[in-house]
Amino acid sequence: VNNRLRVLRVERGWSQTELAGRLQVSRQTIHAIESGKYDPSLPLAFAIGQLFGQLIEQIFTPEPSGPGDPLSNGG
């Protein structure tokens, strides 16, 4: 899942630590989400959406589906 978390955070001039504090998670979690190493749970994604005043799908977008992806139409 791709996300615009870093862009949204920088737009507001927040550091990762500040955003982590607002979401009550660790800074490492913010860093992992921003760098695409970790996809947040649905409750955390909703909290992120609420914090930035956007819908989840405006922040998180699925990566292009590949062959083997059950959601793709190719199989």
Place this chain on the structure above:
Amino acid sequence: MLLYCGAMPFTVPNCAGPLSAEAKRHSRLALLYALASGLLAIAIAMLRRGGLIPAGLGLVAALLPLVPLILFMISIVRMVRSLDELQRLIHLEAVMLQFGASGIVVMGYGMLARAGFAPNVTFMEAYPFLWLGPFVFWALALVVVRRRYQ
């Protein structure tokens, strides 16, 4: 330092991401209970050696170090529960690695001992390692797993 950072990253700010005050409190309590259990076990062993434990209290004295150990386990569970979702995932992966590593080491040693390449040890000789080993592996696994998410 590696062990300390891995096992108690919650108390060393530079070792890991910042964790909640609650997680830090539980990890400090866990450390305290572990130390209390160890000290109690040593003290009881010394009293037993000196013949200072009344016969009727032998069983109670033998099991007494389990009390802080149970509190230790409760603190560990509470600490993990107070972590955020990524930190819990990291601990889960670390425990899985630890479980595998501990099993491989124990099985490996058993195979070597059975084949005569390592000395046979009694349970009493091995049990401090069986107890401490998983925590050492957990600490090392935490360091490894954390790197994946950095």
